[in-house]
Amino acid sequence: MAIDIQAxxxxxxxxxxxxxxxxxxQAQRMAELFSFLGDANRLRLISLLAxxxxxxxxxxxxxxMSESAxxxxxxxxxxxxxxxxxxLGRRVFYQLQDNHVQTLYKSVLEHINEKGxxxxxx
Numbered sequence: 641m642a643i644d645i646q647a648x649x650x651x652x653x654x655x656x657x658x659x660x661x662x663x664x665x666q667a668q669r670m671a672e673l674f675s676f677l678g679d680a681n682r683l684r685l686i687s688l689l690a691x692x693x694x695x696x697x698x699x700x701x702x703x704x705m706s707e708s709a710x711x712x713x714x715x716x717x718x719x720x721x722x723x724x725x726x727x728l729g730r731r732v733f734y735q736l737q738d739n740h741v742q743t744l745y746k747s748v749l750e751h752i753n754e755k756g757x758x759x760x761x762x
Contacts (some may be wrong), residue, residue, distance in 0.1 A: 656715070660676075682716070682717060685703070685714065686723075686741070687745070689723060689734060689735055690736060690742050692735075693733045693734060695731045695732060695733050695734070696710050702705055714734055721737050722741050723735065723737055724736075
């Protein structure tokens with residue numbers, strides 16, 4: 641005798657929600673941003689700029705990187721609208737673009753420092 645096994649069927653009534661998923665174009669832009677932030681050197685730059693504005697030479701010294709490498713990363717951060725700069729004489733000072741960037745950085749930092757968050761195996 642063959643047993644008829646059928647996949648279970650959900651019969652619960654699901655209330656319609658006024659919320660809808662994030663539109664695909666916004667989800668793609670967010671994915672690009674999070675992917676872009678997957679670089680440790682960029683995050684280290686953001687960590688310094690979350691505290692105060694700094695010039696390229698001070699950022700390079702703090703990170704142990706060349707000024708050229710720091711400038712390259714800062715250019716990429718500018719393109720993504722995460723940092724902005726202002727010139728003061730011959731010096732260029734960088735700071736985070738706005739409070740959204742600082743809030744994002746601090747929220748992620750707080751999240752990874754929560755009890756129960758573990759290091760990801762490499």
